[in-house]
Amino acid sequence: MASPSQCTNLLDCALYWERDAADRICFTQPMGGGDANLRTWTWAQAVDEARRVAAYLKGLDLPLRSSIALCSKNCAYWLMADLAIWMAGHVSVPIYPILTADIVNYTLEHSEARLLFVGKLDPVWEEMKKGVPADLKTVSFPLAPENGQEQWESIVAAHSPLKDVAECPPDETATIIYTSGSTGKPKGAMISFGAMYRSGRGLSEYLNTTPEDRTLSYLPLAHAMERFVGQAHYLYTGFQQFFAESLDTFVQDLQRARPTMFASVPRLWLKFQLGVFEKVPPARLDRLLKIPILSGMVKKKILRQLGLDQVRVAASGSAPIPKEVIAWYRRLGLELLEGYGMTENFSYSHIGRPGRIRPGYVGNPYPDVEHRISPEGEILVKSPGTMKGYFKMPEKNEHIFTEDGFFRTGDLGEIDEMGRLKITGRAKELFKTSKGKYVAPAPIENQLASSHLVEACYVTGSGYHQAHAVVMLSEEARQKANGETRGILANELATLLGDVNRGLPPFEQIAFLAVAKDDWTVENGFLTPTLKIKRRVLDATYGPLAESWYAMNAPVVWQEAA
Template sequence: MAEDSSRQTSLHCFFYWAEHRPDSVYLTQPYPDGRVEDITWAEAADQVSRMAGYLVSLGLPAHSSIAILGKNSAHWILADLAIWAAGHVSVPLYPTLNGETAAYILDHSQAQLLFLGKMDGTADGWNDIKQHMPEDLPVVSLPLSPRKDTPTWQGIIERQAPETPRWPDPDELATIVYTSGSTGRPKGVMHSFRNMVSVAEGLQQLFPVGTEERMLSYLPLAHVAERAAVETQSLYYGFHLYFANSLDTFQEDLQRARPTLFFSVPRLWMKFYLSINAKLPPRKQKLLFNLPILGSLVKKKVLRQLGLDHCRAALTGAAPLSADIIAWYRNLGLELLEVYGMSENFGYSHANRPGAARAGYVGVPNPGVEHRIGEGGEVQVRSPGQMLGYFRNEEKTREDITEDGFLKTGDMGEIDSDGSLRITGRVKDLFKTAKGKYVVPVPIENRFNHPGAEVVCVAGANQPQPCMMVLLSDELRSALANGADRAELERELAAELDAVNTACESHEKVAFLAVVKEPWTMENGMLTPTMKIKRNVIEAFYNARMDDWFARNTKVVWDF
């Protein structure tokens, strides 16, 4: 690709592929009725040009904020591109937001119009959001939108003439990405087109990617991780992007895509792992995997069942993943690479390299990235993907960027002699016990590796010792609800707790673990849209039960 025509921005890349690979399929969208739509690069460009013409016809001020609300879909990507082609700024909203937060973002971003996409009110926040929508905000409905009383994407492109794109300058504001709000109000992170493309340019130097790749987009496109790893890469390299229809059809959607590159977050890697354990118990895995010829066949079958048998590189990020789980995937033959980044640097910070990955480390700096450890052990990073600042919040921008241009990440970490970074926790996650000793919860959580535990949270501020809350897998919770004996499970959990405590300082030793009944989900506010735990929400929810749990004086407390 010529530098001047295709690499300046994602929009340049998009129209480059529409010209050079017009008949190749870019986007594959499944629908609830079983229909699957393939959209070629040429068809995508035609739709984008026509929608851009509609946006231009509205006479909005240049660089207006235009919001996108909906689950991932082909038309989410097309709406993003149309906003840019019309000379405006895209503002994605998480589909799982509550109504109050959605209203805040629409107001704070000064959104002039909303593209409303795939929402159904069951596994998203639509039922609440619709009650808080500004009445005077214009809405355009994408396919699968819950509203039928607005102009539609299809209706507009059928009658609208195509518009020549307004080619953006690489340093112009492209998007405002609001943080997932794990604490407090979400902040609007401003990114330029150059920030976004830096991710693809850096990846090119790490391992080869080409037009033959396939990816499945299912993590929220409102987050920089999916935007960087999936949307931006597909536009830069010109490869085929697939979408998932629903959670119930996820395996079918994954089998359709047969991704060659796959990005996920720890919670979902753990779910995949637990689903295999439910079918093939760990003891049996250990026996079969070690057989000379049969072991290799079984591993390939497991990857095929996961839909990852064509995957040559898999990434995990957004939160730490246990070294044992990473080792399990690598033993299957899947090179699972930890990467590290933040909303504030468009996910472009650190990555493990193929063939040189180290468990427990998020890798070395990506090309062009500098890192250091600042005051209090905080990781500081200067990246080509670094934000322009926080939208309408200069004070917070000055607070989070050092005078010499490094981003204060809020993460605690260590850098070894080879330049590899290990994240040891969040600065704000530190808590003090009643004995006045500080505890860093993340390393303790990462050492707890019972195969039936989906996610854990260490807490215990102002208590004698830390404690651990454990959410079991769906399968285990269902079995227990149907009367399964918990005695053996309790013994296993207690033994795993003992193993964790052997590596803890005396003040860090976990007094007990509480097996909780309430699922932790995005809908009840205990997980962020990228499935990280909202520690403060979880702690507040269980705080009233802490004294009773400690008083029971037992290693395993059953909260149901």
């Protein structure tokens, strides 16, 4: 092959870089201890290591296209293991590194996994591993919790590189990506080699990516968005990839990588913003940004301290992001390109175009993607990244595509005169008030979450005369939630409620804000691994309190008072 553009799959792209960029650094991996303990791989070294593990997998004599699972936080070993799985002729099955034991067990059993790679994991692994079948063969990465399993480094040392790697036909399944399970049991989307390759190539061409670019890989590789951006895009283009060490060192990791491209989810963009506000209150920052001499210096300092001063492409995806947040970053000189996609189309669907951003819209479809709105208001998408179907779920596959091949997203939306898409809600999330009116919660949640007082929120109220919202306070607001300042906070929240309600039709207006005392985290089950709220869990937790909240007849109520 003369270039990646002449390949048909991502494995061939990796083999191209192995040959044509052998000595160029492809991975930089913290091994514990920050800058004092970094490991790097050249393309030749990384592919050689993958070939050696592939030789080990071939020696197991597993049936061709066996499922092999991966459970680890992002690291170089994750991507090398995926290459090894493909080289040996098998299918990778990512598992989120923060899941309950029953979901781990379900995923491994349902996917018929024959082997499990275990890597960099939090202490929660002690609970997760209870879901791993006792007879499932396990291989551990160097960063894995201490165990008695076979070790990656021992396998690499004991095997010669596999020379004749397996064929990866475009229509064959490359990976089975299980959905995050926010609406029930996870479903396994079968993504082909061709879909992964065409998506990676499409993004690279759209962003004009080159091997000189840099990224930091930290969003879960078990999720389609990071597989799309941090694997398919990466393998096609051949740029250098850095990995994050931990949540505590994240800013240092960013500063080390100085990424030229950075994608995140709304909650993290909000956290960055709130972190800035903790050092410089919003009113003071606003004044500084209005002073011509100081403005440029302040912007550069903020972006430099965040490690984002070299970013030429910034993006947000996985959930709606408040337009006020987009405007705030744009004021700093960082234009966030909002993206939209699903596991089922490998996240290759829509993205904002520089200079054509419209707040509240997720952008246009990629050049080779088609979209339309059904008569019922549902967004239909036809993408080269679309899955083959759900693994072992033929009854679901019958209804997810239109007769002419468009995927039924389940999202509601509208398209403007420039072809930009707006998400107006999720069909399954709509609820009806006692007045018979349907409410779409996501857009209202988006408005509430734009406040510096709110870290996350959830709008509900099925069967009640009016909807209400449960909010988890930001760190800034929590400091005011106790003692004499609680009344001040309550007034600020009441003002927020009034501001949001003024922009809503009467049937969608919120009766009150309920302040949750709980932290909503992935570990305690309130959030999915991609930081989306789990409505069923929130319903079960706060539903029994709703009647007493309505009886208080106040704009702001507190969970402990119910």
